[in-house]
Amino acid sequence: MNVTELNEHYGQPGLRFAEGAGELIYAEIDNAGGSARICLQGAHIVGWRPKDQTEPVVWVSDQAKYGPGKSIRGGVPVCWPWFGPHASESAFPGHGFARTTMWQVTGSETLADGATRVGFMLMPNDRTHAQFPKACRCELIATVGASLRVDLVTSNLDTETVTIGEALHTYLRIGDIADAAVTGLDGSEYVDKVDGGRRKHQAGAVMFSGEVDRVYVNTESECLIEDPVLGRRIRIAKSGGRSTVVWTPWQEKAEKMADFGPGRAGQGGWREMVCVESGNALDDVVSLAAGERHTLSVIYSAEALA
Numbered sequence: 001m002n003v004t005e006l007n008e009h010y011g012q013p014g015l016r017f018a019e020g021a022g023e024l025i026y027a028e029i030d031n032a033g034g035s036a037r038i039c040l041q042g043a044h045i046v047g048w049r050p051k052d053q054t055e056p057v058v059w060v061s062d063q064a065k066y067g068p069g070k071s072i073r074g075g076v077p078v079c080w081p082w083f084g085p086h087a088s089e090s091a092f093p094g095h096g097f098a099r100t101t102m103w104q105v106t107g108s109e110t111l112a113d114g115a116t117r118v119g120f121m122l123m124p125n126d127r128t129h130a131q132f133p134k135a136c137r138c139e140l141i142a143t144v145g146a147s148l149r150v151d152l153v154t155s156n157l158d159t160e161t162v163t164i165g166e167a168l169h170t171y172l173r174i175g176d177i178a179d180a181a182v183t184g185l186d187g188s189e190y191v192d193k194v195d196g197g198r199r200k201h202q203a204g205a206v207m208f209s210g211e212v213d214r215v216y217v218n219t220e221s222e223c224l225i226e227d228p229v230l231g232r233r234i235r236i237a238k239s240g241g242r243s244t245v246v247w248t249p250w251q252e253k254a255e256k257m258a259d260f261g262p263g264r265a266g267q268g269g270w271r272e273m274v275c276v277e278s279g280n281a282l283d284d285v286v287s288l289a290a291g292e293r294h295t296l297s298v299i300y301s302a303e304a305l306a
């Protein structure tokens with residue numbers, strides 16, 4: 001569908017479709033509760049701001065690259081049908097192909113509270129089929145308002161069991177990574193990817209003074225990002241996801257990546273974000289018998305620090 005057809009079929013008072021950066025099509029949502037843009041490539045949410053916040057809650061780099069087949073630095077990349085490197089094929093893309101594949105719009109709705117809901121379905125092609133030869137449907141439903149809800153639904157339409165890894169690799173806007181803390185993971189086991197994959201246990205809040213790349217397993221807890229600089233707390237509540245990934249590249253790695261940009265304060269965009277990712281990875285990958293369906297749901301919200 002082109003932009004005109006998308007607007008005819010799915011346009012809503014708070015939703016229009018337009019061509020934007022990288023000649024890609026975006027769903028642009030602006031309602032009484034909040035605003036967001038969602039790229040049809042990847043069903044990738046590239047920013048969300050509740051109306052009561054001056055700063056976005058979902059961060060996107062001002063140096064992000066947009067274009068066919070490129071993954072966008074920031075927003076809510078969808079990692080599917082695997083998280084991280086592929087288990088056996090090193091040539092397959094990290095975090096799967098969902099974030100660089102076209103999705104189609106399947107529906108839209110304005111809810112009674114004024115929130116806007118848009119549904120997307122991943123469009124398999126020869127490349128995705130070669131990397132994942134399974135009849136598996138992947139849908140994303142974004143509900144945008146004063147909070148942001150994302151449902152990632154996997155349906156196994158195959159005749160055999162299918163195993164998937166997945167995550168909503170969300171970049172959250174914070175004032176300064178050195179002052180932020182992530183709570184909700186105290187006592188959880190994690191795989192420390194910056195220490196050779198060693199298994200450790202979290203003690204207290206996660207604080208940051210260098211690169212952090214951790215996959216917390218077997219935890220369904222809500223996480224909070226305490227941000228004294230912006231004076232707010234971001235709440236990340238999930239269901240259907242047993243893993244939480246916490247990631248900051250810190251300076252050296254971010255500078256090698258070239259798409260983090262200088263950030264608002266000019267000290268590096270990496271200082272102004274942290275990824276708290278909700279999903280099912282490593283020990284928590286999901287096996288679906290023929291005909292089974294699985295939903296990962298995450299709700300993001302922000303509140304003032306008391």
Ligand SMILES: O=P(O)(O)OC[C@H]1O[C@H](O)[C@H](O)[C@@H](O)[C@@H]1O
Pocket residue numbers: 071084094095169193213214245246247275277
């Ligand atoms: O650069 P990307 O492919 O988007 O991945 C960015 C990061 O994603 C996750 O958080 C992984 O745990 C990291 O190891 C990875 O570096």
